[in-house]
Amino acid sequence: MAEVQNPSFETGNISVHTENIFPIIKKSLYSDHEIFLRELVSNGVDAMQKISHLASIGQFAGELGELKVEVSFDKEAKTITIADKGLGMNAEEVRKYINQVAFSGAEEFVKRFQDVKDTREIIGQFGLGFYSAFMVSKQVEIITKSFQENESAVHWVCDGSTTYTMKSHERTERGTDIILHVSEDSEEFLDKFRLSEILKKYCRFLPYPVHFEGEIINDTEPLWKRKPSELTEEDYLKFFEKLYPYSEEPLFYIHLNVDYPFNLTGILYFPKLRTEMELKKDRIHLYSRQVFITDNVENIVPEYLGLLQGVIDSPDIPLNVSRSYLQADSNVKKISTYISKKVADKLHELFKEDREKFASKWKDIEVFVKYGMISDEKFYEKAVDFCLLRNVEDATFTLDEYKTKIEAVQTDKNGSLVYLYAADKDHQDSFIRSANKKGYDVLHMGSLLDSHFIGHMERKLEKTSWKRVDAEAIDKLIEKEQTEAGLLNAEQEKEIVGVYNKVAEDLGATVRAEALGADEMPVVLVRPEFMRRMREQAMLGGMQGGMKEFVSVVVNSSHPLAEKVLEKKTGESRERLAKQLLDLARLSQGMLSGKDLTEFIERSVALASKK
Numbered sequence: 066m067a068e069v070q071n072p073s074f075e076t077g078n079i080s081v082h083t084e085n086i087f088p089i090i091k092k093s094l095y096s097d098h099e100i101f102l103r104e105l106v107s108n109g110v111d112a113m114q115k116i117s118h119l120a121s122i123g124q125f126a127g128e129l130g131e132l133k134v135e136v137s138f139d140k141e142a143k144t145i146t147i148a149d150k151g152l153g154m155n156a157e158e159v160r161k162y163i164n165q166v167a168f169s170g171a172e173e174f175v176k177r178f179q180d181v182k183d184t185r186e187i188i189g190q191f192g193l194g195f196y197s198a199f200m201v202s203k204q205v206e207i208i209t210k211s212f213q214e215n216e217s218a219v220h221w222v223c224d225g226s227t228t229y230t231m232k233s234h235e236r237t238e239r240g241t242d243i244i245l246h247v248s249e250d251s252e253e254f255l256d257k258f259r260l261s262e263i264l265k266k267y268c269r270f271l272p273y274p275v276h277f278e279g280e281i282i283n284d285t286e287p288l289w290k291r292k293p294s295e296l297t298e299e300d301y302l303k304f305f306e307k308l309y310p311y312s313e314e315p316l317f318y319i320h321l322n323v324d325y326p327f328n329l330t331g332i333l334y335f336p337k338l339r340t341e342m343e344l345k346k347d348r349i350h351l352y353s354r355q356v357f358i359t360d361n362v363e364n365i366v367p368e369y370l371g372l373l374q375g376v377i378d379s380p381d382i383p384l385n386v387s388r389s390y391l392q393a394d395s396n397v398k399k400i401s402t403y404i405s406k407k408v409a410d411k412l413h414e415l416f417k418e419d420r421e422k423f424a425s426k427w428k429d430i431e432v433f434v435k436y437g438m439i440s441d442e443k444f445y446e447k448a449v450d451f452c453l454l455r456n457v458e459d460a461t462f463t464l465d466e467y468k469t470k471i472e473a474v475q476t477d478k479n480g481s482l483v484y485l486y487a488a489d490k491d492h493q494d495s496f497i498r499s500a501n502k503k504g505y506d507v508l509h510m511g512s513l514l515d516s517h518f519i520g521h522m523e524r525k526l527e528k529t530s531w532k533r534v535d536a537e538a539i540d541k542l543i544e545k546e547q548t549e550a551g552l553l554n555a556e557q558e559k560e561i562v563g564v565y566n567k568v569a570e571d572l573g574a575t576v577r578a579e580a581l582g583a584d585e586m587p588v589v590l591v592r593p594e595f596m597r598r599m600r601e602q603a604m605l606g607g608m609q610g611g612m613k614e615f616v617s618v619v620v621n622s623s624h625p626l627a628e629k630v631l632e633k634k635t636g637e638s639r640e641r642l643a644k645q646l647l648d649l650a651r652l653s654q655g656m657l658s659g660k661d662l663t664e665f666i667e668r669s670v671a672l673a674s675k676k
Contacts, residue, residue: 074232098251101201102136102260103267104194105147105243107356109134110273112151112241116212119152125212127239133274136264140255145201148242155211156219159231163195163207163221198243199225201251208234209241267357287355289332289376293320305334308350309374313337316426319411321377327399333375333408337429352378365397367405367444369436377404402443409437409447416451424461427453435518445525457490457497457509467508474504475543483543484531486510486519495653496534499585505543507534516598535654536594538581538619551580551622557631558622561643564630565620568644574616580623587626588650589619618647645672 113132119125135148154162198205203225210218218236223229247255254260257278268275270287288296288304301318315334323329333349348371351358355378363371365382379400412434416423434452437444453461462470468482475483485500486508487493497507510519519531532542540549553561558578565576565588574590581589596615620627626646633639648665651657657665 074230076228076230078227078229098200099254099263100267101197101245102145102147102254102263103356104197106134106136106264106268106275107271107354108194109147109149109151109241109243110271110275110356112149112153113273114151116150116152116239119212125152127212130239133276134271136260136275136277138255138257138260143247143252143255145245145247145254145260146242147245148240150238150240153211153239153241154207154209154219155213155216156231158211159207159209159219159221164229195243198245201247201254202245203248204246206244206246207241208236208244210234210236210239212239269357270352270355272355287376289320289330289378290355293322296320301332301334304332305374308376312374315374316429317411317415318375319407321404321407323403327379327381327403329377329379329381329400329403331375331377331379333370333373333377333404335430335433336372336374348372348374350376351382352376353382354378354380358382366401367437367441369433369440369444370404370408372433372436373408405437405441405444406447409444413447413451423451424453427455427461431455432512432514435514439514439517439521455509457487457507459509471506475506477543478546479544481528481530482526484508484522484529485534485542486515486531487534488515492655493533493535495586496539499539500534500542502584503539503543505539520598532594533592533597535590535592536597537591538579538589538621539585540581541579549580549582549623551578552625552628553578553622553631561620561622561627561631564636564639564643565618565647568640568647569618572616572618574618576618576620578620578622578627581619581621583623583625585621585624586650586653587621587624588646589621590650590654590656591617591619593617618650641668645669 113134116125117129117132120127120129130150132150136146137148138145205223205225207221208218209221210216218234219231220234221229221231254263261277261282264275264277264282269283270285271283272285274281274285275283288300301320302314305312305315305318313336315336318332318334321329321331321333336348348360349362349366350360351362351365362377366377377400381400382397412430431453434448438448438452439445449464452464454464454467455461467484471484472482475485477483485505487497488511490497490509490511500507523529523531534542536542551558562576562578569576593615626642630639630642630646633642645665645668648657648661648668651661652665
């Protein structure tokens with residue numbers, strides 16, 4: 066029989082590579098102190114994965130027993146205990162893994178079983194993960210017994226300094242207990258609800274049972290670890306409800322499953338999105354080996370994918386890394402590219418399978434698709450096939466279909482294709498009608514994102530411009546070789562511009578006369594495209610009110626009322642009629658209110674009362 070390795074009582078100094086590491090651990094290692102529980106429970110799970118793996122390859126012949134992590138607390142004694150039934154440690158392993166901070170026990174384990182497949186699935190993190198216990202503890206004890214025969218149990222104690230004590234213990238069962246003596250400033254964690262909340266946040270999908278207060282708090286077989294062929298749509302919807310209770314049912318989902326050149330599983334759901342971006346921090350939950358890491362995935366997936374909901378799990382993403390590391394890490398970049406491709410492929414598949422059903426959901430996903438096209442070139446290349454444009458009649462077209470639809474009538478005299486759009490169908494109704502009279506089609510593009518999308522498409526599509534229907538009089542929006550003839554000569558146009566300059570003085574608008582056609586309004590208010598875009602960009606940049614809306618008054622010199630204004634004998638009567646026509650234009654766009662609206666109504670009544 067081999068000699069029992071019985072550690073005598075010893076004291077020593079923990080070997081660290083940074084002076085005063087404990088204050089750093091306590092204050093700076095993690096931004097949130099509750100993370101200590103995640104680290105210690107996941108270390109316990111890792112220890113059970115190891116013993117299970119050793120048993121599977123014949124390196125451990127004993128009884129595995131019930132593999133679980135037990136979390137308990139004693140409010141009076143002010144302790145929290147995390148106990149596991151894993152492989153445990155002997156004295157030499159405690160010296161190596163615990164007394165040498167930043168030593169990775171994983172390295173030796175990999176070397177020892179490097180010919181065994183899938184070892185990375187069972188490799189956890191030692192060192193700093195364990196020392197997160199000192200963020201909430203004034204003293205930490207470890208009572209552990211190795212799975213190896215003839216090894217005595219070890220009792221290790223440290224008070225948060227670099228000094229420890231270690232001696233043998235009477236423990237007979239394999240596994241490890243970590244006992245935290247909670248410090249006064251962390252007594253918030255000596256609470257059933259608080260501990261339960263943390264465990265359910267970080268440990269709800271760990272692969273071995275986690276017991277707390279008589280219940281198992283985790284699902285050891287989460288949906289994303291199962292084969293898609295085994296699952297039904299009902300399974301996916303129930304899992305979504307578990308992740309996001311009280312949320313509206315998602316539109317569709319993607320099951321991610323790849324093991325080369327990196328390991329990644331997960332399920333992403335498309336929630337219903339409306340006209341604005343609904344960016345929320347907690348949409349996608351990131352896991353590593355079923356351990357919750359974060360719900361802030363901005364450096365792991367493209368920004369536009371933050372609009373999705375669901376779970377991503379990858380052992381190739383470390384538990385504790387800086388943002389700069391994530392941005393530079395090659396695996397993270399590969400994962401980001403893969404997810405983007407899978408999402409684009411899924412959308413294309415749905416479009417091809419059932420175009421009508423896809424179009425019926427377009428209002429809910431168009432923000433997501435357009436955001437992706439703007440921010441990700443590879444996504445754009447795929448999305449041009451399924452991105453839909455929706456007109457004011459709610460008909461939808463692919464980019465190619467819409468180009469074919471409008472190019473015959475909406476190409477200007479310079480050969481440029483003009484896309485007309487409305488941001489507000491009701492306020493811009495008169496302009497939409499004017500466009501329709503010319504045989505033009507008008508798109509509906511009313512979200513803040515659309516202004517960015519339009520700019521992006523103008524850069525992508527050759528000889529193409531996008532103009533809002535109220536940016537100019539209709540003949541100026543799409544200029545043709547032939548122009549309308551006016552009823553006024555040059556001198557009369559100059560004269561009528563002078564009249565309208567007086568009545569439009571309060572608007573601070575420029576005035577010009579143009580022949581728009583006798584069936585158009587006598588006066589039109591337009592917002593030049595360039596100036597309006599500049600104002601919108603300023604507003605998006607936080608300069609609300611910092612840039613005044615620029616409006617131009619266009620007097621229709623083709624309309625009979627233009628002549629009628631000039632026929633008035635006095636300046637007062639001219640201005641009265643001009644003011645009435647100007648206010649009609651303002652009223653049509655919801656720009657008349659208060660005193661101006663009252664005066665317009667009184668003037669209308671007076672004009673109607675005249676014989």
